[in-house]
Amino acid sequence: xxxxxxxxxxxxxxxxxxxxxxxxxxxxxxxxxxxxxxxxxxxxxxxxxxxxxxxxxxxxxxxxxxxxxxxxxxxxxxxxxxxxxxxxxxxxxxxxxxxxxxxx
Numbered sequence: 001x002x003x004x005x006x007x008x009x010x011x012x013x014x015x016x017x018x019x020x021x022x023x024x025x026x027x028x029x030x031x032x033x034x035x036x037x038x039x040x041x042x043x044x045x046x047x048x049x050x051x052x053x054x055x056x057x058x059x060x061x062x063x064x065x066x067x068x069x070x071x072x073x074x075x076x077x078x079x080x081x082x083x084x085x086x087x088x089x090x091x092x093x094x095x096x097x098x099x100x101x102x103x104x
Contacts, residue, residue, distance in 0.1 A: 001059045009045070009060075013067045016041040020071070020078050035079055042071050 017023045019041060021033030045068050056064065 001057055005060050006063065009063055009067055012041055012045055013071065016071050020074050022074065033078065035082060038075055042075060
């Protein structure tokens with residue numbers, strides 16, 4: 001895997017996790033959510049996926065697709081919570097616990 005590609009995807013993914021409010025800012029230590037920024041980063045990753053179709057090594061393709069899948073699921077969850085704050089107590093409509101992917 002090209003280290004530069006891995007760095008780029010890792011950098012954008014880490015920034016998206018911060019924007020989703022899932023991890024603290026590395027300098028301030030504060031958890032701050034900015035869903036507009038998170039959506040833009042996801043859009044950039046989708047653009048990279050579209051522009052590199054057929055040109056990535058298997059590991060690079062897997063890295064990019066997994067990052068996008070995890071970020072999209074978490075974006076939808078956080079967007080829903082922002083739209084319905086009264087429902088953000090860790091339960092879905094059926095009363096079972098939600099499973100939100102967290103960065104490793």
